[in-house]
Amino acid sequence: MKAVVIYKSKTGFAKKYAEWIAEDLKADIFEVSKVTMDRLSIYDVIIFGGSLYAVGINGVKVITQNINMLKDKKLIVFATGASPSKEDTINEIINKNFTLEQQKYIKFFYLRGGFNYGKLSIFDKMLMTLLKWKIESKKKKGNKLTFDEIGMLAAYDKPMDFTKKKNIEEIIHYITS
The missing domain is CATH 3.40.50.360 (Flavodoxin domain)
Known part of the structure; x- marks a missing residue:
């Protein structure tokens, strides 16, 4: 084989x-x-x-x-x-x-x-920043975040492997x- x-x-x-x-x-x-x-x-x-x-x-x-x-x-x-x-x-x-x-x-x-936000291309960073803003906006409006959304917010500041x-x-x- x-x-x-x-x-x-x-x-x-x-x-x-x-x-x-x-x-x-x-x-x-x-x-x-x-x-x-x-x-x-x-x-x-x-x-x-x-x-x-x-x-x-x-x-x-x-x-x-x-x-x-x-x-x-x-x-x-x-x-x-x-x-x-x-x-x-x-x-x-x-x-x-x-x-x-x-x-x-x-x-x-x-x-x-x-x-790992730091390893993304500039285009991907822009897209992910838009996603981050969307999640943060949801949180500010008092809507409950999903487990994945909570994890994504945490991952922006600290790479996760x-x-x-x-x-x-x-x-x-x-x-x-």
């Missing part, structure tokens, strides 16, 4: 998981911009990891746009996000990123990553069984 891990990571959480998976599987690892379909053709197992961006998986198009060339391989996609894993959110991620046909070939996993190597165990077990 020849495996490769490819990833796209904005703040380093997806990259960290990709490196741990590659290490455990003794797999090759590439940032998504370094990958071609010719390069992927030699692998039996392709693992892609990307960070979530408004429920979209960063860089996953390398898999979805080439599904016809890859569907004879074992395909795994993981996404990282700051929020704890919730079934309804996972279903939303799957349905937003993959067609029903693609879902037949792709096994999806969600891995809790983190949030929820990555744990044990979180990849389910992926490793799926691939090796």
Whole structure:
């Protein structure tokens, strides 16, 4: 079984998981911009990891746009996000990123990553600042904040890293069984 891990990571959480998976599987690892379909053709197992961006998986198009060339391989996609894993959110991620046909070939996993405002691009910082203002406005109006909103407000001032190597165990077990 020849495996490769490819990833796209904005703040380093997806990259960290990709490196741990590659290490455990003794797999090759590439940032998504370094990958071609010719390069992927030699692998039996392709693992892609990307960070979530408004429920979209960063860089996953390398898999979805080439599904016809890859569907004879074992395909795994993981996404990282700051929020704890919730079934309804996972279903939303799957349905937003993959067609029903693609879902037949792709096994999806969600891995809790983190949030580091300081590592965001200027554009992403602007978007996140707007979100922060929206949450703060809700709080000022006396509306109850969700657990995720409380966590997001706290994360602006202090980076949060929820990555744990044990979180990849389910992926490793799926691939090796």
